[in-house]
Amino acid sequence: MKKAIVIGSGFSSLSASCYLAKAGFAVEIFEKNSTVGGRARQLVKDGFTFDIGPSWYWMPDIFDKFFADFGKTTSDYYQLDKLSPAYKIFFSDDIITIGDCMEKICDEFERIESGSSSHLKSFIHKAQENYDIAINKVVLRPGLSPMELVTKETVLRVDQFFKTISQEVRKRFKNPKLISTLEFPVLFLGAKPSKTPSFYSFMNFADFGLGTWHPRGGMYEIIKAMRSLAEELGVKIHTDSAVDKILVQDGKVQGISSKGLNHEADVVISGADYHHSETLLDAQYRQYSESYWEKKTYAPSSLLFYVGFDKKLKNIEHHNLFFDTDFEKHAEEIYDEPQWPSEPLFYVNFPSVTDESMAPRDCETGFFLVPIAPGLEDTPQLRAQYFDIVLDRFEELTGQEVKKSIIFKESFCVNDFVEQYNSYKGNAYGMANTLRQTAFLRPNLKSSKVRNLFFTGQLTVPGPGVPPSLISGKLVSELVIKEN
Numbered sequence: 001m002k003k004a005i006v007i008g009s010g011f012s013s014l015s016a017s018c019y020l021a022k023a024g025f026a027v028e029i030f031e032k033n034s035t036v037g038g039r040a041r042q043l044v045k046d047g048f049t050f051d052i053g054p055s056w057y058w059m060p061d062i063f064d065k066f067f068a069d070f071g072k073t074t075s076d077y078y079q080l081d082k083l084s085p086a087y088k089i090f091f092s093d094d095i096i097t098i099g100d101c102m103e104k105i106c107d108e109f110e111r112i113e114s115g116s117s118s119h120l121k122s123f124i125h126k127a128q129e130n131y132d133i134a135i136n137k138v139v140l141r142p143g144l145s146p147m148e149l150v151t152k153e154t155v156l157r158v159d160q161f162f163k164t165i166s167q168e169v170r171k172r173f174k175n176p177k178l179i180s181t182l183e184f185p186v187l188f189l190g191a192k193p194s195k196t197p198s199f200y201s202f203m204n205f206a207d208f209g210l211g212t213w214h215p216r217g218g219m220y221e222i223i224k225a226m227r228s229l230a231e232e233l234g235v236k237i238h239t240d241s242a243v244d245k246i247l248v249q250d251g252k253v254q255g256i257s258s259k260g261l262n263h264e265a266d267v268v269i270s271g272a273d274y275h276h277s278e279t280l281l282d283a284q285y286r287q288y289s290e291s292y293w294e295k296k297t298y299a300p301s302s303l304l305f306y307v308g309f310d311k312k313l314k315n316i317e318h319h320n321l322f323f324d325t326d327f328e329k330h331a332e333e334i335y336d337e338p339q340w341p342s343e344p345l346f347y348v349n350f351p352s353v354t355d356e357s358m359a360p361r362d363c364e365t366g367f368f369l370v371p372i373a374p375g376l377e378d379t380p381q382l383r384a385q386y387f388d389i390v391l392d393r394f395e396e397l398t399g400q401e402v403k404k405s406i407i408f409k410e411s412f413c414v415n416d417f418v419e420q421y422n423s424y425k426g427n428a429y430g431m432a433n434t435l436r437q438t439a440f441l442r443p444n445l446k447s448s449k450v451r452n453l454f455f456t457g458q459l460t461v462p463g464p465g466v467p468p469s470l471i472s473g474k475l476v477s478e479l480v481i482k483e484n
Helices: 011-022 060-068 102-112 116-138 165-170 176-189 198-209 220-232 274-279 290-295 327-335 380-398 414-421 466-483
Strands: 003-007 026-030 042-045 048-051 080-082 087-090 095-098 213-215 236-238 243-249 252-258 261-264 267-270 301-309 319-322 346-349 364-372 406-412 453-455
Touching: 003 011, 003 252, 011 026, 011 220, 011 267, 011 466, 042 301, 042 406, 048 301, 048 364, 060 220, 060 466, 087 176, 095 102, 095 176, 102 116, 102 176, 102 198, 116 198, 165 176, 165 198, 176 198, 220 236, 252 267, 267 466, 301 380, 319 380, 327 364, 346 380, 364 380, 380 406, 453 466
Parallel strands: 003 026, 003 267, 026 236, 087 319, 267 453
Antiparallel strands: 042 048, 080 213, 087 095, 243 252, 252 261, 301 364, 301 406, 319 346, 346 364
Protein backbone atom coordinates (compact mmCIF):
# COMPACT_ATOMS: atom_id res chain seq x y z
CA MET A 1 0.00 0.00 0.00
CA LYS A 2 1.40 3.39 -1.00
CA LYS A 3 1.55 6.08 1.64
CA ALA A 4 0.51 9.71 1.16
CA ILE A 5 1.17 12.53 3.61
CA VAL A 6 -1.08 15.60 3.41
CA ILE A 7 0.07 18.89 4.95
CA GLY A 8 -2.77 20.91 6.46
CA SER A 9 -6.38 20.00 7.21
CA GLY A 10 -8.49 22.60 5.42
CA PHE A 11 -11.22 21.77 2.91
CA SER A 12 -8.83 20.93 0.06
CA SER A 13 -6.58 18.76 2.26
CA LEU A 14 -9.50 16.83 3.74
CA SER A 15 -10.99 16.41 0.27
CA ALA A 16 -7.73 15.06 -1.20
CA SER A 17 -7.26 12.77 1.80
CA CYS A 18 -10.69 11.20 1.37
CA TYR A 19 -10.22 10.55 -2.34
CA LEU A 20 -6.76 9.05 -1.85
CA ALA A 21 -7.91 6.83 1.01
CA LYS A 22 -10.80 5.60 -1.13
CA ALA A 23 -8.27 4.77 -3.86
CA GLY A 24 -6.29 2.58 -1.47
CA PHE A 25 -3.58 4.90 -0.19
CA ALA A 26 -2.53 4.96 3.44
CA VAL A 27 -3.07 8.64 4.26
CA GLU A 28 -1.82 10.74 7.15
CA ILE A 29 -2.61 14.42 7.72
CA PHE A 30 -0.24 16.74 9.59
CA GLU A 31 -1.90 19.91 10.92
CA LYS A 32 0.02 22.66 12.74
CA ASN A 33 -2.93 23.87 14.81
CA SER A 34 -4.71 22.04 17.61
CA THR A 35 -7.92 21.50 15.61
CA VAL A 36 -8.61 20.51 12.02
CA GLY A 37 -10.18 22.84 9.47
CA GLY A 38 -7.43 25.19 8.39
CA ARG A 39 -9.01 28.61 7.96
CA ALA A 40 -12.44 27.12 8.61
CA ARG A 41 -11.99 26.65 12.33
CA GLN A 42 -14.42 27.48 15.11
CA LEU A 43 -14.40 29.70 18.20
CA VAL A 44 -16.64 28.67 21.10
CA LYS A 45 -16.76 31.06 24.05
CA ASP A 46 -19.26 31.58 26.87
CA GLY A 47 -21.94 29.69 24.94
CA PHE A 48 -21.38 31.65 21.71
CA THR A 49 -20.26 29.75 18.57
CA PHE A 50 -18.40 31.49 15.73
CA ASP A 51 -17.15 30.22 12.39
CA ILE A 52 -13.85 32.07 12.37
CA GLY A 53 -13.39 31.62 8.63
CA PRO A 54 -15.90 30.94 5.82
CA SER A 55 -19.49 31.76 6.72
CA TRP A 56 -21.37 31.53 3.38
CA TYR A 57 -22.73 28.19 2.16
CA TRP A 58 -23.10 28.61 -1.60
CA MET A 59 -23.11 26.02 -4.42
CA PRO A 60 -24.80 23.22 -2.45
CA ASP A 61 -24.47 20.96 -5.47
CA ILE A 62 -20.67 20.86 -5.04
CA PHE A 63 -21.01 19.59 -1.46
CA ASP A 64 -23.62 17.08 -2.62
CA LYS A 65 -21.28 15.77 -5.33
CA PHE A 66 -18.37 15.47 -2.91
CA PHE A 67 -20.24 13.31 -0.41
CA ALA A 68 -21.96 11.35 -3.20
CA ASP A 69 -18.52 10.27 -4.43
CA PHE A 70 -18.30 8.27 -1.19
CA GLY A 71 -21.85 6.96 -1.21
CA LYS A 72 -22.93 9.57 1.32
CA THR A 73 -25.20 12.62 1.48
CA THR A 74 -24.76 15.88 3.35
CA SER A 75 -27.75 14.92 5.50
CA ASP A 76 -25.77 11.94 6.79
CA TYR A 77 -23.64 14.50 8.62
CA TYR A 78 -25.43 17.84 8.94
CA GLN A 79 -28.78 19.56 8.43
CA LEU A 80 -29.09 22.36 5.87
CA ASP A 81 -31.54 25.27 5.97
CA LYS A 82 -32.11 27.62 3.06
CA LEU A 83 -32.00 31.20 4.29
CA SER A 84 -35.01 33.41 3.66
CA PRO A 85 -34.09 36.10 2.97
CA ALA A 86 -30.62 35.20 1.78
CA TYR A 87 -29.14 38.50 2.92
CA LYS A 88 -29.65 42.24 3.29
CA ILE A 89 -27.57 45.02 1.75
CA PHE A 90 -27.54 48.32 3.64
CA PHE A 91 -26.99 51.47 1.59
CA SER A 92 -26.93 55.00 2.97
CA ASP A 93 -30.53 55.66 1.93
CA ASP A 94 -32.11 52.24 1.36
CA ILE A 95 -31.93 48.52 2.15
CA ILE A 96 -32.06 45.85 -0.54
CA THR A 97 -33.35 42.46 0.59
CA ILE A 98 -32.28 39.46 -1.49
CA GLY A 99 -35.03 36.87 -1.24
CA ASP A 100 -34.81 33.10 -1.47
CA CYS A 101 -36.12 32.83 -5.04
CA MET A 102 -35.86 34.70 -8.35
CA GLU A 103 -39.45 35.97 -8.14
CA LYS A 104 -38.74 37.84 -4.91
CA ILE A 105 -35.41 39.15 -6.20
CA CYS A 106 -37.02 40.40 -9.42
CA ASP A 107 -39.66 42.24 -7.39
CA GLU A 108 -36.92 43.91 -5.35
CA PHE A 109 -35.02 44.93 -8.50
CA GLU A 110 -38.21 46.43 -9.94
CA ARG A 111 -38.69 48.43 -6.76
CA ILE A 112 -35.25 49.97 -7.25
CA GLU A 113 -35.23 50.35 -11.05
CA SER A 114 -38.32 49.96 -13.20
CA GLY A 115 -37.82 47.45 -16.01
CA SER A 116 -34.71 45.93 -14.44
CA SER A 117 -36.26 42.53 -13.73
CA SER A 118 -36.28 41.55 -17.42
CA HIS A 119 -32.59 42.44 -17.67
CA LEU A 120 -31.96 40.45 -14.50
CA LYS A 121 -33.69 37.35 -15.84
CA SER A 122 -31.61 37.52 -19.01
CA PHE A 123 -28.40 38.07 -17.05
CA ILE A 124 -29.07 35.17 -14.67
CA HIS A 125 -30.03 32.86 -17.55
CA LYS A 126 -26.64 33.53 -19.12
CA ALA A 127 -25.00 33.13 -15.71
CA GLN A 128 -26.68 29.73 -15.32
CA GLU A 129 -25.30 28.57 -18.67
CA ASN A 130 -21.85 29.69 -17.54
CA TYR A 131 -22.30 27.88 -14.23
CA ASP A 132 -23.11 24.61 -15.99
CA ILE A 133 -20.02 24.96 -18.19
CA ALA A 134 -17.73 26.07 -15.36
CA ILE A 135 -18.76 23.42 -12.84
CA ASN A 136 -19.18 20.49 -15.22
CA LYS A 137 -16.34 21.25 -17.63
CA VAL A 138 -13.76 23.92 -16.85
CA VAL A 139 -13.11 23.61 -13.10
CA LEU A 140 -12.81 19.83 -13.25
CA ARG A 141 -9.55 20.12 -15.19
CA PRO A 142 -6.18 20.23 -13.41
CA GLY A 143 -4.73 23.41 -14.93
CA LEU A 144 -1.86 21.67 -16.73
CA SER A 145 -2.46 23.12 -20.19
CA PRO A 146 -4.16 26.11 -21.86
CA MET A 147 -6.03 23.61 -24.03
CA GLU A 148 -8.10 22.66 -20.97
CA LEU A 149 -10.04 25.90 -21.46
CA VAL A 150 -10.87 25.01 -25.06
CA THR A 151 -14.25 23.32 -25.35
CA LYS A 152 -16.99 23.96 -27.86
CA GLU A 153 -18.85 25.81 -25.10
CA THR A 154 -15.96 28.08 -24.09
CA VAL A 155 -15.01 28.77 -27.72
CA LEU A 156 -18.52 30.15 -28.26
CA ARG A 157 -18.03 32.34 -25.18
CA VAL A 158 -14.41 33.36 -25.66
CA ASP A 159 -15.39 37.04 -25.57
CA GLN A 160 -16.50 36.54 -21.96
CA PHE A 161 -12.91 35.88 -20.94
CA PHE A 162 -11.86 39.29 -22.26
CA LYS A 163 -14.80 41.35 -21.04
CA THR A 164 -15.27 41.98 -17.34
CA ILE A 165 -18.12 41.43 -14.91
CA SER A 166 -18.25 45.17 -14.44
CA GLN A 167 -18.79 45.79 -18.16
CA GLU A 168 -21.44 43.07 -18.37
CA VAL A 169 -23.41 44.41 -15.40
CA ARG A 170 -23.18 48.08 -16.29
CA LYS A 171 -24.46 47.66 -19.82
CA ARG A 172 -27.69 46.21 -18.39
CA PHE A 173 -28.23 48.16 -15.17
CA LYS A 174 -27.92 51.85 -14.38
CA ASN A 175 -28.81 52.08 -10.70
CA PRO A 176 -25.60 52.04 -8.62
CA LYS A 177 -27.24 49.97 -5.88
CA LEU A 178 -28.16 47.20 -8.32
CA ILE A 179 -24.70 47.38 -9.86
CA SER A 180 -23.10 46.88 -6.44
CA THR A 181 -25.52 44.03 -5.68
CA LEU A 182 -24.54 42.19 -8.86
CA GLU A 183 -20.83 42.93 -8.62
CA PHE A 184 -20.57 41.77 -5.01
CA PRO A 185 -20.51 37.95 -5.59
CA VAL A 186 -17.26 38.02 -7.57
CA LEU A 187 -15.52 39.42 -4.50
CA PHE A 188 -15.56 35.78 -3.39
CA LEU A 189 -13.14 35.20 -6.28
CA GLY A 190 -10.77 37.73 -4.79
CA ALA A 191 -10.58 40.44 -7.46
CA LYS A 192 -12.21 43.71 -8.49
CA PRO A 193 -15.25 43.28 -10.75
CA SER A 194 -13.41 45.44 -13.31
CA LYS A 195 -10.62 42.82 -13.40
CA THR A 196 -12.73 39.65 -13.31
CA PRO A 197 -13.73 38.00 -16.62
CA SER A 198 -17.45 38.21 -17.30
CA PHE A 199 -17.57 34.41 -17.63
CA TYR A 200 -17.44 34.41 -13.83
CA SER A 201 -21.01 35.72 -13.79
CA PHE A 202 -21.72 32.11 -12.82
CA MET A 203 -21.22 33.37 -9.27
CA ASN A 204 -24.43 35.40 -9.71
CA PHE A 205 -26.30 32.21 -10.51
CA ALA A 206 -24.75 30.59 -7.45
CA ASP A 207 -26.18 33.52 -5.48
CA PHE A 208 -29.62 34.16 -6.98
CA GLY A 209 -30.26 30.79 -8.63
CA LEU A 210 -29.03 28.30 -6.02
CA GLY A 211 -29.53 30.40 -2.93
CA THR A 212 -27.76 30.85 0.38
CA TRP A 213 -27.81 28.02 2.91
CA HIS A 214 -26.77 27.41 6.51
CA PRO A 215 -25.61 24.16 8.07
CA ARG A 216 -27.12 23.97 11.55
CA GLY A 217 -24.35 24.47 14.07
CA GLY A 218 -22.30 26.52 11.59
CA MET A 219 -19.88 25.97 8.72
CA TYR A 220 -17.60 23.96 10.99
CA GLU A 221 -20.15 21.14 10.75
CA ILE A 222 -18.82 20.54 7.22
CA ILE A 223 -15.28 20.20 8.53
CA LYS A 224 -16.50 17.78 11.21
CA ALA A 225 -18.33 15.82 8.52
CA MET A 226 -15.26 15.63 6.31
CA ARG A 227 -13.08 14.60 9.25
CA SER A 228 -15.55 11.84 10.11
CA LEU A 229 -15.59 10.65 6.52
CA ALA A 230 -11.78 10.73 6.31
CA GLU A 231 -11.43 8.71 9.49
CA GLU A 232 -14.08 6.24 8.30
CA LEU A 233 -11.83 5.74 5.26
CA GLY A 234 -8.79 5.13 7.45
CA VAL A 235 -7.07 8.52 7.34
CA LYS A 236 -4.87 9.27 10.36
CA ILE A 237 -4.86 12.88 11.55
CA HIS A 238 -2.08 14.48 13.58
CA THR A 239 -2.86 17.89 15.12
CA ASP A 240 -0.32 20.18 16.80
CA SER A 241 2.10 18.80 14.22
CA ALA A 242 3.65 21.57 12.14
CA VAL A 243 5.76 20.38 9.22
CA ASP A 244 9.34 21.66 9.35
CA LYS A 245 10.60 20.35 6.04
CA ILE A 246 9.56 18.46 2.92
CA LEU A 247 12.19 15.77 2.40
CA VAL A 248 13.58 15.23 -1.10
CA GLN A 249 16.28 12.92 -2.43
CA ASP A 250 17.49 12.78 -6.03
CA GLY A 251 14.52 14.88 -7.17
CA LYS A 252 11.89 12.62 -5.58
CA VAL A 253 9.88 13.33 -2.45
CA GLN A 254 10.72 11.14 0.53
CA GLY A 255 8.30 12.43 3.14
CA ILE A 256 8.25 15.21 5.73
CA SER A 257 9.86 16.22 9.00
CA SER A 258 7.61 17.25 11.90
CA LYS A 259 8.67 18.03 15.45
CA GLY A 260 12.14 16.68 14.73
CA LEU A 261 10.94 13.31 13.43
CA ASN A 262 11.04 12.14 9.82
CA HIS A 263 7.95 10.51 8.31
CA GLU A 264 8.41 8.63 5.06
CA ALA A 265 5.88 8.74 2.25
CA ASP A 266 5.58 7.88 -1.43
CA VAL A 267 3.56 11.04 -2.08
CA VAL A 268 3.33 14.41 -0.32
CA ILE A 269 0.47 16.85 -0.93
CA SER A 270 0.55 20.27 0.66
CA GLY A 271 -2.73 22.03 1.28
CA ALA A 272 -0.93 24.66 3.33
CA ASP A 273 -0.18 28.09 1.90
CA TYR A 274 1.65 27.43 -1.40
CA HIS A 275 4.36 30.04 -0.84
CA HIS A 276 5.01 28.70 2.66
CA SER A 277 5.01 25.12 1.38
CA GLU A 278 7.83 25.91 -1.02
CA THR A 279 9.90 27.38 1.81
CA LEU A 280 9.82 23.88 3.33
CA LEU A 281 11.93 22.74 0.35
CA ASP A 282 15.61 23.31 -0.28
CA ALA A 283 16.02 26.24 -2.68
CA GLN A 284 16.84 24.14 -5.75
CA TYR A 285 13.48 22.38 -5.50
CA ARG A 286 11.30 25.50 -5.40
CA GLN A 287 9.33 26.25 -8.55
CA TYR A 288 8.58 29.91 -7.94
CA SER A 289 10.84 32.79 -6.96
CA GLU A 290 10.03 35.45 -4.38
CA SER A 291 9.55 37.94 -7.23
CA TYR A 292 6.94 35.60 -8.76
CA TRP A 293 4.88 35.68 -5.57
CA GLU A 294 5.41 39.41 -5.13
CA LYS A 295 3.95 40.20 -8.56
CA LYS A 296 0.75 38.20 -8.16
CA THR A 297 -2.65 39.69 -7.35
CA TYR A 298 -3.98 38.36 -4.07
CA ALA A 299 -7.46 38.21 -2.72
CA PRO A 300 -7.99 40.48 0.26
CA SER A 301 -7.05 39.90 3.83
CA SER A 302 -9.64 40.64 6.49
CA LEU A 303 -10.06 42.38 9.80
CA LEU A 304 -12.45 40.16 11.75
CA PHE A 305 -14.28 40.69 15.01
CA TYR A 306 -16.15 37.99 16.92
CA VAL A 307 -18.62 39.65 19.26
CA GLY A 308 -21.02 38.27 21.86
CA PHE A 309 -24.09 40.47 22.54
CA ASP A 310 -26.27 40.12 25.64
CA LYS A 311 -29.51 40.83 23.73
CA LYS A 312 -31.24 40.05 20.45
CA LEU A 313 -30.53 42.72 17.84
CA LYS A 314 -33.07 44.45 15.60
CA ASN A 315 -33.31 45.05 11.85
CA ILE A 316 -30.75 42.41 10.89
CA GLU A 317 -30.64 39.12 9.00
CA HIS A 318 -28.28 36.14 9.10
CA HIS A 319 -26.04 37.79 6.45
CA ASN A 320 -25.73 41.59 6.17
CA LEU A 321 -23.64 43.69 3.78
CA PHE A 322 -22.96 47.35 4.52
CA PHE A 323 -22.43 49.17 1.24
CA ASP A 324 -23.24 52.66 2.50
CA THR A 325 -19.85 54.00 1.36
CA ASP A 326 -18.03 54.04 -1.99
CA PHE A 327 -17.69 50.45 -3.27
CA GLU A 328 -15.10 51.36 -5.92
CA LYS A 329 -12.97 53.46 -3.61
CA HIS A 330 -12.69 50.64 -1.09
CA ALA A 331 -11.74 48.24 -3.91
CA GLU A 332 -9.01 50.65 -5.04
CA GLU A 333 -7.66 50.77 -1.47
CA ILE A 334 -7.41 46.98 -1.51
CA TYR A 335 -6.00 46.36 -4.99
CA ASP A 336 -4.62 49.52 -6.60
CA GLU A 337 -3.06 51.50 -3.77
CA PRO A 338 -3.02 49.14 -0.77
CA GLN A 339 -3.85 51.00 2.43
CA TRP A 340 -6.21 50.85 5.36
CA PRO A 341 -9.61 51.86 3.90
CA SER A 342 -10.77 55.40 4.52
CA GLU A 343 -14.48 54.44 4.60
CA PRO A 344 -14.67 50.65 4.63
CA LEU A 345 -17.49 48.50 3.40
CA PHE A 346 -18.10 45.65 5.79
CA TYR A 347 -20.05 42.43 6.30
CA VAL A 348 -21.78 41.12 9.44
CA ASN A 349 -22.91 37.57 10.07
CA PHE A 350 -25.48 36.83 12.79
CA PRO A 351 -25.96 33.06 12.59
CA SER A 352 -28.02 33.10 15.80
CA VAL A 353 -30.81 34.87 13.86
CA THR A 354 -31.66 31.54 12.21
CA ASP A 355 -29.83 29.03 14.41
CA GLU A 356 -30.49 29.30 18.13
CA SER A 357 -27.67 26.84 18.87
CA MET A 358 -25.10 29.52 17.94
CA ALA A 359 -25.75 31.78 20.97
CA PRO A 360 -27.14 31.63 24.51
CA ARG A 361 -30.86 32.34 24.91
CA ASP A 362 -31.82 35.97 24.11
CA CYS A 363 -28.26 36.73 22.95
CA GLU A 364 -26.67 37.28 19.53
CA THR A 365 -23.50 35.95 17.94
CA GLY A 366 -21.93 38.59 15.67
CA PHE A 367 -19.09 38.16 13.19
CA PHE A 368 -17.87 41.44 11.61
CA LEU A 369 -15.57 41.43 8.57
CA VAL A 370 -13.75 44.34 6.93
CA PRO A 371 -11.94 43.42 3.67
CA ILE A 372 -8.43 44.93 3.58
CA ALA A 373 -5.33 44.67 1.44
CA PRO A 374 -2.91 41.87 2.35
CA GLY A 375 0.41 42.86 3.85
CA LEU A 376 -0.81 45.91 5.77
CA GLU A 377 0.50 46.98 9.15
CA ASP A 378 -1.61 45.33 11.84
CA THR A 379 -1.65 46.82 15.34
CA PRO A 380 -4.04 46.73 18.32
CA GLN A 381 -4.61 50.48 17.84
CA LEU A 382 -5.73 50.02 14.22
CA ARG A 383 -8.02 47.15 15.17
CA ALA A 384 -9.64 49.26 17.90
CA GLN A 385 -10.01 52.23 15.56
CA TYR A 386 -11.81 50.19 12.91
CA PHE A 387 -14.01 48.43 15.42
CA ASP A 388 -15.33 51.83 16.49
CA ILE A 389 -15.84 52.89 12.85
CA VAL A 390 -17.79 49.73 12.05
CA LEU A 391 -19.90 49.75 15.22
CA ASP A 392 -20.80 53.45 14.82
CA ARG A 393 -22.08 52.85 11.29
CA PHE A 394 -23.80 49.62 12.26
CA GLU A 395 -25.71 51.39 15.04
CA GLU A 396 -26.72 54.25 12.75
CA LEU A 397 -27.86 52.07 9.85
CA THR A 398 -29.79 49.55 11.95
CA GLY A 399 -31.22 52.19 14.31
CA GLN A 400 -30.13 50.72 17.62
CA GLU A 401 -27.48 50.96 20.31
CA VAL A 402 -25.35 47.83 20.64
CA LYS A 403 -22.00 48.86 22.14
CA LYS A 404 -23.27 48.62 25.72
CA SER A 405 -24.55 45.11 25.02
CA ILE A 406 -21.16 43.66 24.15
CA ILE A 407 -20.14 40.85 26.49
CA PHE A 408 -16.80 40.24 24.76
CA LYS A 409 -15.03 40.67 21.45
CA GLU A 410 -12.10 38.87 19.85
CA SER A 411 -10.25 40.04 16.75
CA PHE A 412 -8.30 38.38 13.95
CA CYS A 413 -6.26 40.14 11.27
CA VAL A 414 -3.14 40.09 9.07
CA ASN A 415 -0.73 39.05 11.81
CA ASP A 416 -2.99 36.16 12.81
CA PHE A 417 -3.35 34.90 9.24
CA VAL A 418 0.45 34.83 9.02
CA GLU A 419 1.01 33.26 12.44
CA GLN A 420 -1.78 30.67 12.39
CA TYR A 421 -1.94 29.77 8.67
CA ASN A 422 1.50 30.80 7.32
CA SER A 423 -0.52 32.91 4.90
CA TYR A 424 1.49 34.89 2.34
CA LYS A 425 1.18 38.58 3.32
CA GLY A 426 -1.67 37.54 5.60
CA ASN A 427 -4.11 37.09 2.70
CA ALA A 428 -7.43 35.52 3.67
CA TYR A 429 -8.64 33.98 0.42
CA GLY A 430 -5.63 33.03 -1.69
CA MET A 431 -4.86 34.30 -5.18
CA ALA A 432 -7.40 36.33 -7.13
CA ASN A 433 -9.08 34.83 -10.21
CA THR A 434 -8.11 37.48 -12.74
CA LEU A 435 -7.70 36.61 -16.44
CA ARG A 436 -3.94 36.24 -16.00
CA GLN A 437 -4.42 34.05 -12.94
CA THR A 438 -7.01 31.61 -14.28
CA ALA A 439 -6.68 27.85 -14.79
CA PHE A 440 -3.22 26.92 -16.16
CA LEU A 441 -1.91 30.40 -15.23
CA ARG A 442 -2.21 29.63 -11.52
CA PRO A 443 0.48 27.83 -9.48
CA ASN A 444 0.60 24.15 -10.44
CA LEU A 445 -1.05 21.30 -8.61
CA LYS A 446 2.02 19.22 -9.47
CA SER A 447 5.62 20.18 -8.71
CA SER A 448 7.76 20.54 -11.82
CA LYS A 449 10.94 19.93 -9.81
CA VAL A 450 10.10 17.15 -7.35
CA ARG A 451 8.50 13.86 -8.34
CA ASN A 452 5.40 12.94 -6.35
CA LEU A 453 5.11 16.35 -4.69
CA PHE A 454 1.74 18.01 -5.18
CA PHE A 455 -0.15 21.09 -3.97
CA THR A 456 -3.80 21.87 -3.41
CA GLY A 457 -5.94 24.73 -2.12
CA GLN A 458 -6.96 28.26 -2.97
CA LEU A 459 -3.63 29.41 -4.41
CA THR A 460 -3.86 26.79 -7.15
CA VAL A 461 -6.80 25.59 -9.32
CA PRO A 462 -9.69 26.23 -9.41
CA GLY A 463 -9.22 29.17 -6.98
CA PRO A 464 -10.60 30.83 -3.84
CA GLY A 465 -13.66 29.67 -1.94
CA VAL A 466 -14.93 26.57 -0.17
CA PRO A 467 -16.51 24.73 -3.15
CA PRO A 468 -13.38 25.31 -5.31
CA SER A 469 -11.27 23.94 -2.46
CA LEU A 470 -13.30 20.72 -2.43
CA ILE A 471 -12.74 20.47 -6.17
CA SER A 472 -9.03 21.25 -5.81
CA GLY A 473 -8.64 18.29 -3.47
CA LYS A 474 -10.36 16.01 -5.96
CA LEU A 475 -8.23 17.27 -8.87
CA VAL A 476 -4.93 16.74 -7.07
CA SER A 477 -5.97 13.27 -5.91
CA GLU A 478 -6.75 12.32 -9.51
CA LEU A 479 -3.27 13.44 -10.57
CA VAL A 480 -1.68 11.45 -7.76
CA ILE A 481 -3.67 8.30 -8.59
CA LYS A 482 -2.88 8.65 -12.28
CA GLU A 483 0.86 8.85 -11.64
CA ASN A 484 1.04 6.17 -8.97
